Amino acid sequence: MAFVFVVTTAAVSLAVYIIMSKTLPYFRTLQKKLDVISRITRENISGARVVRAFSRGEREEKRFLNAVEDYTETALNSAKISALLSPLTYIIVNLAIVVLIWLSGSRVESGSLSQGELIALVNYMLQMLTALLVVANLFVIFTKASASASRINEVFETQTSIEYGENDENNNWSFEKSMKTVNNTPAIEFENVFFKYTKSSDEHEKYALSDISFRLMPAMTMGIIGATGCGKSTLISLIPRFYDADSGKISIMGCDVRDFDLKTLRRVIGVVPQKASLVSGTIEENLRWGNPAASDDVIWKAVETAQAYDIIKSKPDGLKAPVVQGARNLSGGQKQRLTIARALVSEPEILILDDSASALDFATDAALRKSLKSFNPDMTQIIVSQRISSVRHADMILVLDNGRISGAGTHDQLLHSCEIYKEIYNSQTEEKEAKSGGDAV
Numbered sequence: 416m417a418f419v420f421v422v423t424t425a426a427v428s429l430a431v432y433i434i435m436s437k438t439l440p441y442f443r444t445l446q447k448k449l450d451v452i453s454r455i456t457r458e459n460i461s462g463a464r465v466v467r468a469f470s471r472g473e474r475e476e477k478r479f480l481n482a483v484e485d486y487t488e489t490a491l492n493s494a495k496i497s498a499l500l501s502p503l504t505y506i507i508v509n510l511a512i513v514v515l516i517w518l519s520g521s522r523v524e525s526g527s528l529s530q531g532e533l534i535a536l537v538n539y540m541l542q543m544l545t546a547l548l549v550v551a552n553l554f555v556i557f558t559k560a561s562a563s564a565s566r567i568n569e570v571f572e573t574q575t576s577i578e579y580g581e582n583d584e585n586n587n588w589s590f591e592k593s594m595k596t597v598n599n600t601p602a603i604e605f606e607n608v609f610f611k612y613t614k615s616s617d618e619h620e621k622y623a624l625s626d627i628s629f630r631l632m633p634a635m636t637m638g639i640i641g642a643t644g645c646g647k648s649t650l651i652s653l654i655p656r657f658y659d660a661d662s663g664k665i666s667i668m669g670c671d672v673r674d675f676d677l678k679t680l681r682r683v684i685g686v687v688p689q690k691a692s693l694v695s696g697t698i699e700e701n702l703r704w705g706n707p708a709a710s711d712d713v714i715w716k717a718v719e720t721a722q723a724y725d726i727i728k729s730k731p732d733g734l735k736a737p738v739v740q741g742a743r744n745l746s747g748g749q750k751q752r753l754t755i756a757r758a759l760v761s762e763p764e765i766l767i768l769d770d771s772a773s774a775l776d777f778a779t780d781a782a783l784r785k786s787l788k789s790f791n792p793d794m795t796q797i798i799v800s801q802r803i804s805s806v807r808h809a810d811m812i813l814v815l816d817n818g819r820i821s822g823a824g825t826h827d828q829l830l831h832s833c834e835i836y837k838e839i840y841n842s843q844t845e846e847k848e849a850k851s852g853g854d855a856v
């Protein structure tokens with residue numbers, strides 16, 4: 416009799432194993448297909464206006480429906496297999512009961528087994544059935560969970576390419592101190608820096624930056640100009656170590672950036688990214704990102720320097736004015752000015768503006784540059800721009816072309832020595848002349 420129980424347990428376990436091994440791959444693809452659905456949904460919600468502007472509504476609907484149908488099909492297939500589990504368990508256990516009764520029949524007749532004992536055995540078998548069903552259902556849940564867990568682990572196991580500086584001495588490193596003690600040390604120095612985004616072994620892979628070398632002394636302003644995609648944003652993202660250079664050396668006040676504590680490094684450097692992004696909350700919460708303990712004086716000074724005073728004055732709630740998700744209640748230029756103010760609140764020693772004046776008119780742009788100088792005369796600045804007018808007053812201008820430096824110097828020097836700079840200058844002055852000519856007519 417015990418043998419019947421052993422065989423039944425083994426048979427049910429085998430059934431569970433076969434069904435699980437068939438459904439597990441389905442659960443994995445199901446999670447991926449769910450990703451696609453949420454991605455399409457997110458794209459369509461955040462880009463609702465673009466979808467409407469290009470009349471893509473119907474096609475996007477179809478794309479969504481396709482994704483949902485794809486998901487449904489896989490879900491149905493896996494459900495069909497999982498659904499076999501309960502009936503299969505029932506069949507095996509009931510067959511076992513039949514065998515049990517059949518085997519005991521003659522024994523009950525001969526009196527070696529009482530009817531009560533037989534009923535007890537059948538009851539044991541039924542109890543086992545309920546327990547096995549619970550276990551089988553648990554397995555379904557575990558299989559789903561393990562598919563999800565392995566995907567979460569993929570994220571957890573991703574190693575950051577940026578390693579923390581090993582040199583602990585630099586954790587208490589002070590910019591002010593080293594500025595005073597080390598004379599003639601450039602605030603930022605690049606030595607033969609090469610960088611590419613994809614780290615494949617393909618030798619022909621194009622470098623986003625090649626052989627970049629320059630020195631920028633403290634309290635100086637450097638402009639970076641060049642065509643779209645020439646590597647301006649890439650160059651400045653190496654300074655706060657958003658990426659590490661493939662070869663060459665980048666130093667800040669004579670210290671290799673790789674030796675810095677990342678927190679110190681990023682406290683010293685204020686970055687205004689090309690794409691202005693603010694988080695939902697109030698304007699003040701956004702401004703305090705760099706320094707939660709900033710005094711009101713500092714905040715107002717930063718706001719005035721960034722030419723954002725009018726924006727805040729025009730809001731009835733002032734600094735407490737709400738910023739909605741994606742800062743949709745602010746214009747492009749307003750967002751840019753607030754991101755500049757946010758960077759200034761942390762009172763950085765080095766300020767990097769990546770095309771941050773692109774949405775500002777010429778007069779505001781000029782006022783911004785002037786007030787940045789008076790905000791902190793010791794602040795080293797890097798201004799990335801497509802406009803000559805934004806960089807022409809810089810102490811040094813780098814002209815980038817296809818990831819290489821094609822010229823460096825002041826505005827006047829470059830006009831004589833750098834062909835590309837001259838071209839940009841001519842195209843922009845012609846534009847201006849054409850505009851003023853048009854106005855006169």
Ligand SMILES: Nc1ncnc2c1ncn2[C@@H]1O[C@H](COP(=O)(O)OP(=O)(O)OP(=O)(O)O)[C@@H](O)[C@H]1O
Nearest residue numbers: 612613623642643644645646647648649650689770
């Ligand atoms: N995250 C990334 N992954 C892969 N390639 C990238 C990445 N970011 C930029 N690139 C590539 O590196 C090159 C330089 O891009 P970068 O953003 O530095 O240009 P840019 O000079 O700032 O242009 P723009 O004036 O339009 O802002 C481009 O060819 C771009 O395609």
Ligand SMILES: [Mg+2]
Nearest residue numbers: 647648689770
């Ligand atoms: Mg850029």
